[in-house]
Amino acid sequence: MTRKRKDYLTAFLFVLPSLIGIAIFYVVPYIICIIKSLYIGQEFVGLINYIQLFSNNTFILALKNTVIFTVVAIPLLMIISFLIALFLNSFKKILSFFRSAFLIPVVVPVASLICVWQVVFDDYGAINGLLNTLGIDTVEFFSSEFSMGMIIFIYVWKYCGFCVILFTAGLANVPKSLYEGAKLDGANSFQLVTKVTIPMITPTTFFVFLIEIIYSFKIFREVFALFGNYPNEHIYFLQNFINNNYYNLNYPRLSSASIILSVFIIIILLVFFIFERKHSFSE
Amino acid sequence: MIKKVISLILCLLALTGFSACSDSTAVGTKNKITTYTLKNWYSISEGNSIWNYNKHCKDSDKMIEIVEFETEEELKNKLSTELMSGKGPDLISADCLSAAGISYEKLIDQGCFVDINEVIKADTSQDQLNLSDYNEKALQSGVINGKRYFIPFYFMPNFCVASQQELEKYINADTKSLSYNDIIKINDKINEEKSDKVISSNADGYIWSYVYDNVDFINKTYNFDGEFSSTAEKLKELKGTGDKIKEELLQEFVISPYQIYEYCAEIEKYGETARIIGKPSIDTDVLSAQMCGIYFINKNSAKKQDILEFIKYALSEKEQNDVAGTDIEKYDNTTSYYDGSYFPVNKKSYKSLMNNAKKLKYLDDTIKISNESVEQLENILAQISDFQFSQSTNYMTEVGSELISDYVDGKISISMFVEDLKTKTKIYMEE
Amino acid sequence: MKKIIKCIFLLLVTAIFLFPVVYMIACSFMSSSQISKMLDFANGEYKDLNMIPEMFTLEQFYQVLFRRPEYLLKFWNSVIITLPTVIGQVVVSSFAAFAFAKLKFPFRDKLFFIYIVLLILPLQVTLVPNYIILDNMNLLNNFLAIILPGTFSTFGICLLRQSIKYIPDSSIEAARIDGASYFRIFTRIIIPQIKGGLITLTLLCFIDNWNVVEQPLIYFEENSMYPLSITMADISNSDYGIIFACGVMFMIPALVIYFYGHKDINLSIYDIEK
Structure with missing residues (x-):
């Protein structure tokens, strides 16, 4: 056996346990889901489920809300955590307490914080109290467009810590020599950040983006705990749609909606992947 | 040193975890007809019909087993998953669906339930179910889009x-x-x-x-x-x-x-x-009027004919007489609350009920009811046309x-x- | 001067992040009457944001730990579900991540793309088909029903591949020239260097599985096998005091793991700078 073939075999053996597990528990169910989405009951109907889905107003509403949330929350979280990572880095010495503090929101379970959110965001809660003393009208966080804002706030609050840690790791990987070289060339701090830091941490950014998408689905748990199965129309997400159809036993609709959701994400991923390929420096 | 101790403890815990995986317990006997409900939720009509049937039934294979769940979440998740993956309880009552928080109309749309007309046609036993023996309008409400999904046992006007x-x-x-x-x-x-x-x-x-x-x-x-x-x-x-x-x-x-x-x-x-x-x-x-005793048959069930026996029993004159209380002699509002409940769907039972009401002694005969009131009630009962959930x-x-x-x-x-x-x-x- | 502003800003940001958690901990020490008064939303006045309990009581913890033994049982169920999953995922993922990051084999990148896609799959997609598969394997009423899919989740592979990528190729080449097998390279070179990544993976995997809610409800048929996360998610609007106390207890194992390994996380970040 040639050396290369032997290498291939070893690599394959390393990956084997993972491959088997993934095949059984993830790939096969996904394929089953795709197949089932092409059926209604027992008969094969092709793409009718998808066409029906797009003419369904509730689905369009859910899709719109999910897109708005994704497009707003993910970049926002990325920018905020990046800035905080830069900020923390600018301290020469920092108590590890401060770094740990950011990780605590991730660790706390959802249910315990529901009450806290209710007290803070309620019509007569803390934030409205503050706004009223400043002369602004009461904002009904629970039943208006600002519900989306509240959910975005909770999302950013919860996962900022983890993204900060990832960005800190990525920032530490940028060689100091590049910074010194740029400073010698006369760059000010703003140019340092934009021309040196951001391109160098592109793989980290990609990874943070991935993590954020995963967690943007998990935020559904908070929405469910705060609002139940039928939240108001501004925060009715695709996950609500899928979940409710689960209890309506409408499996064809549920699977076609999930497939559309995953296709949507795959497209975004492809764009980012190609982007990373072009600008990757650490290959 | 401390780290070593902690690692050891963690390994032990993991081992206990792996060993705990080996035993899996069975659930329920797979022979009987199953139905799900929430603990302490059953209404009078639902609980009684099944219990009475179990007492009356001699063949233990044909008895109905009531599986009780502690919480609504459990019942809801269990029911939906099982129904979607091709299993589930054989008998599903409308009460169970309300307890679980699942809409019956959406399940009907999905075709989860059996058309009882088909089950009746396939019945080869001696006493067939004759639908004209029962209140036609009440039975008609069980027919949606041409298929009969349930037969209500009682109604409350x-x-x-x-x-x-x-x-x-x-x-x-x-x-x-x-x-x-x-x-x-x-x-x-x-x-x-x-x-x-x-x-x-x-x-x-x-x-x-x-x-x-x-x-x-x-x-x-x-x-x-x-x-x-x-x-x-x-x-x-x-x-x-x-x-x-x-x-x-x-x-x-x-x-x-x-x-x-x-x-x-x-x-x-x-x-x-x-x-x-x-x-x-x-x-x-x-x-x-509101319907009571609504039971659907799961499309995935293998015991449809056996469930038909249960339905026949619940609709039979004797059982309906018992539940509606057509044989009681005295009525006292403080003690007779459960002696007569719900109007029966069986026409003969219904007639017996109305006749008994004229002969009954109310509050130890201290109350007399005029004939006009009796006629008014019978007239108005006959005019009910909308039977609802x-x-x-x-x-x-x-x-x-x-x-x-x-x-x-x-x-x-x-x-x-x-x-x-x-x-x-x-x-x-x-x- | 600039330093003081920076410090104040830092404290402010930290306070925003920690505030809800501190509030929750404070609430867990309050008596039930104070909690119901605090959470009574109907009377239309502004709620006081009391951080300091009127009476510092351990009543809620007492209720949870001693009065209601079922919480302890569920705690152990959570442990039984989470520990094997975490250990399994770390082992499987480190092997596979090494292969994806450093070894070459056909279809490597395309396969990895599929892994990423599987990563972000929503839960409901695989819930029912998994039920069918597990039923056929007779694993339904078994803890393995949650442990196995969790062990093979692709999250660990993506995370560890990131860390392994930063190890310079040169050290691996040098070891190969010295005649070491890939397995040796894996154990001697890679694993010590990605300690930070492993700890991070352990922590995140632990948190994910500690909070699992939908799967036990569906795959387990017995109430006694439910983990604690289900009770936490079942907010029946009655016993907020207990929920606060449970939340604090729930948080503790994850924090323990973090403090056990956080030095490693931070250390490895600065080590790579060399």
Whole structure:
């Protein structure tokens, strides 16, 4: 056996346990889901489920809300955590307490914080109290467009810590020599950040983006705990749609909606992947 | 050193975890017919029919096993997953679906239930189920889009009893049933009188019925426009009796005919005529009743013919006589509450019930009921044309209840209430 | 001067992040009457944001730990579900991540793309088909029903591949030239260097599985096998005090793991700088 073939075999053996597990528990169910989405009951109907889905107003509403949330929350979280990572880095010495503090929101379970959110965001809660003393009208966080804002706030609050840690790791990987070289060339701090830091941490950014998408689905748990199965129309997400159809036993609709959701994400991923390929420096 | 100790403890825990995986316990016997319910939730009709059937059934393979769940979440998840993956309990009652928070109309749309007509056709036993022996209109409500999904065992009419003279003081009481506008008129006049009267002990529930009546689940339509806002605003003001004992204009919560007769006799004691009238509804020409004992058969079940035996038993004259109480001799409202419950669907049972009501001794013969009242009741019962599900459907629990409570408590305004109702109902219908 | 502003800003940001958690901990020490008064939303006045309990009581913890033994049982169920999953995922993922990051084999990148896609799959997609598969394997009423799919989740592979990528190729080449097998390289070179990544993976995997809610409800048939996360998610609007206390207890194992390994996380970040 040639050396290369032997290498291939070893690599394959390393990956084997993972491959088997993934095949059984993830790939096969996904394929089953795709197949089932092409059926209604027992008969094969092709793409009718998808066409029906797009003419369904509730689905369009859910899709719109999910897109708005994704497009707003993910970049926002990325920018905020990046800035905080830069900020923390600018301290020469920092108590590890401060770094740990950011990780605590991730660790706390959802249910315990529901009450806290209710007290803070309620019509007569803390934030409205503050706004009223400043002369602004009461904002009904629970039943208006600002519900989306509240959910975005909770999302950013919860996962900022983890993204900060990832960005800190990525920032530490940028060689100091590049910074010194740029400073010698006369760059000010703003140019340092934009021309040196951001391109160098592109793989980290990609990874943070991935993590954020995963967690943007998990935020559904908070929405469910705060609002139940039928939240108001501004925060009715695709996950609500899928979940409710689960209890309506409408499996064809549920699977076609999930497939559309995953296709949507795959497209975004492809764009980012190609982007990373072009600008990757650490290959 | 400490790290080593901690690592050791973690390894031990992991090992116990792996060893705990090896034993898996079986659940329930797979032979019997299964049905699911929530602990302590069953209504009288549901619990009794199955228990009585189990007592009567000699073959233990044909008995029905009731599997109880502790929480609603558990029941809901279990039921949906099993039904979707091709399994599930053989017998599913409408009560179980309300407990689980699953909408029956959506399950019907998905074709989860068996067409009972097919099961009846395939029945090869000696005593066949003859559908003309039962109240046709009640049975007709189980037919949706040409398929028969259930046969109701009993019904409760939506009636009120009032004194004709009192009622005429407030409204022109010619219609078969009251309308919501009538209720509003009565309320206004009672407020003008400033007396201690209430419309009925359940008056604060009228707004719930109003919302429920405006939604048609089978045709997927709803109507919250037009005079909905103004009527809802006035209905919000109605108050029930609460803790105090006040004089009620209308008596509700009729369960058995014996109760209706008792109210009639009370009214006649004061020299007035009794009037039986339908509960408030939108269409005043239609009289309605609620169905009880609704059981669906799971499409995935392997015991459809056995379940047919259960249905035959529950519809048989003897069982229906027992539940409706056609053989009791005395009626005392403090002790006889469960002696007669629900109107039977079996025509012979129904006749026996009506005959017994004329012969019964009420409150140790201290109450006498006039023939006119008896005839009135029989007439009006024969005119019921709309048989409905109970109000505790998933729609009311998920969408309606929070909105209505918020509105009645004053947390949201009427315009927000109507708008929210419209959007959420739209989302619910189209999902 | 600039330093003071920076410090104040830092404290402010930290306070925003920690505030809800501190509030929750404070609430867990309050008596039930104070909690119901605090959470009574109907009376239309502004709520006081009391951080300091009126009476410092351990009543809630007492209720949870001693009065209601079922919480302890569920705690152990959570442990039984989470520990094997975490250990399994770390082992499987480190092997596979090494292969994806450093070794070459056909279809490597395309396969990895599929892994990423599987990563972000929503839960409901695989819930029912998994049920069918597990039923056929007779694993339904078994803890393995949650442990196995969790072990093979692709999250660990993506995370560790990131860390392994930063190890310079040169050290691996040098070891190959010295005649070491890939397995040796894996154990001697790679694993010590990605300690930070492993700890991070352990922590995140632990948190994910500690909070699992939908799967036990569906795959387990017995109430006694439910983990604690289900009770936490079942907010029946009655016993907020217990929920606060449970939340604090729930948080503790994750924090323990973090403090056990956080030095490693931070250290490895600065080590790579060399």
